[in-house]
Amino acid sequence: MAAPAFDRRRVNGPEESFPPIFIDDERLEPLNSDNKRRDGRASEDLRPIFLTTGLVSQANGSAYIETGNTKIACAVYAPRQLKNTQYSDIGRLNVEVKFAPFSSVRRRAHLRDVEDRTIGQLVHQSLLPAIQLHLFPKSSIDVFITVIENDGLEGCVASASIAASTALADAGIEMDGMVVACCAALYKDRIWMDPVTSERLAARGALLLAGIPALGTITNIWQSGNVTTKEALQCIEVCYAQFKDIHDVVVEAIKQSKRAKEAQNAA
């Protein structure tokens, strides 16, 4: 990819540069010789989730999530005064997603690319129904997400949504329930849960599901690729089946953050 033209706000490199081309690139078969996924997971296994809160000291709430190689930091600044806009009797949710330039196999040039905005909208859509915006008139709820490393775009949206809802809870923003998300990919006749980038490239389609397990509702579905209606419904079901486990992880992280805050206040 050609580097963007002269950017007066950054240190500029050469006009054009290209990622290296490898002669010994191994063909990445999505399956191991023993017909398992490359990382040894069974089809229905998620990558383990590491979730913690409170890494950004000035933010009202923050969270850091790691699922396999995917690493995402999220900070919530809310409620903030809405300036220079018309009166609004409900709060406004802003979600900004940024990919670090080194977060993907191919370096991402600095100029905000289209993908960032799409991902932001998907996270926005996943979170929106959960937040009690009527409690925040004239305010904005700013959610900033930085993707430090990305391994599987659908999984990245799912992890970002989980981190964002955890950070919102950490910030004390009233919600109807915690939002969790999960994704699946279709490879031949299998359904792989939580696909990594190489699996997603081999797959013919994928589906992301976000929802509020406490209410038994779903808030967002993002389907891509070529799948039948039946398969899509099947994906929704298997994703939904994982919600409870993910929800447990989120609840545990929030409990821990609450304990840490209490300990700090006591000190």
Add this chain to the structure above:
Amino acid sequence: MSDISTFQRLHPRAYLQRFLDEHLRPDGRRPLDCRPLELTTGSISTADGSALVRLGETTIVCGVKAEIAEPDLDAPTRGFIVPNVEISAICAARFKPGPPSEEAQIISEQLNQIIAKSKCLPLDSLCIEPRKAVWTIYIDAVCINYDGNALDATLLAMTTALSNTQLPQARYDDDKKMVLCSRMNKTPLALKTLPTATTFGIFESKHLLVDPTSFEEPLLESTVTVVLCGSEAISVSQVGLGRETSPSGQSSTSLYTECIELAQKRQAEILRAVSQTNL
């Protein structure tokens, strides 16, 4: 809100002054103490080299990506080093989303100058084939949590990420007119002595504070930055009136000499932390 934090917000100067009267700083440090340093390397698999630095609460993630470019006509063997830091809306309340903050632009330029002047990575060592192909080393740092002194922390993140970087072996294929690389054979960068930066602030023309936090930074009238490379100071600067000394004028040299001595102690600490990380 407790009484103390109200006082801190309304009268930050008086608040800091009260602490300094007791030779302490709000976070419990002595004026010439640095914050604890934590370093992790190589945790980002999509980068050719990476590092995470925590300086107190300030957290910087840095990743190196190597790409191939055509060299400039008048410098056919010189590669490119492109350092940039992102200090955006996520890391502190005062930064807004959008293009790089003024802070980020200033620090990126400072880092660019430090890395160029220290010659820690000779540009000739990035040559693949003269006039045809050279490496471009993109060093991108992202600030995740901003609590002051981003320059020192980012420089450390960048140099640590550079020493963690492995370049694939590359050769220029004359027939195909392109560069071919090998994933199997990788070599570390040809790094020389790495620069370290130590930033000082001066409060009320009197108190010298090393490694300022984001609370202290806006209260400082002057800053002194010392860049060391090995046993030498390669760049020093004083911005602002410095410290009040004898009435017969004042020289920046004595302030420099004192700061350089302190920076040398700091450098030893940093190098110890770096060598422990590389174990």
Add this chain to the structure above:
Amino acid sequence: MDALREVTARIERLDRVDASARFAFGTSSALASVSGPIEAKLGVEAQSKATLDILVRPLSGIPGITERLLVSNLRNVFTPAIILGAHPRTLIQVVIQNLSPPPPSSNFKNSLFETNPSTTAVMVNAASIAFLQASSLPLTGVIVAVAVGVSLHDGERVILVDPEDSELETLVAGGVFAFLSAQPNAADPNDFSKAKVVWSFWDGTFRPAEVSQAEVLARAAGFKVLRTFYSVIFEGNSPSMELD
């Protein structure tokens, strides 16, 4: 080695600004304008003091982050020289146009100084004269800046005040000293010894004795520069003058 190049200091008559001035050391030259106090836009207005806005324009192209870093330093240099509290909620705008031609293309032997440090010094001085000429802003003192380089000649290190472009390649260290002279008295040369260093940077190996000596030389030269300011401001326009 302690001589400045030919000093040119001139009041300009640019339209739509309160004052403007040109300053040059030999070929290193800059044009600066000052406007203020003027109305501040809502976004930059400060409640208790004037906002100091400095713009640096490169000789060609658009300002980049190099100019941004310079602006941030210049803001810190001029802030102690202006009584910003006298005009709260207003704007002071300074525009500095760099007019120094880039040094003859060195073959990249010396990346220490790709531009002459005097380029920076003349920008400070041009802005400083413009502030004096504007006389619409109360000042605490006058700022003058001088560049110094250390050149390596046959294994010997020589300190040069205001290095020439042709000497850049031989420089192994150097920097700029900017002084704030708070009690200006052109008649009493000793007065300048009280001028405070308000900004200095030194690139290249730091040798305490060398830097002290450089500062002494810069201070002496700075005093000469200050006298030029006065002769331009008080004794009328002298288009160009050579220093003794």
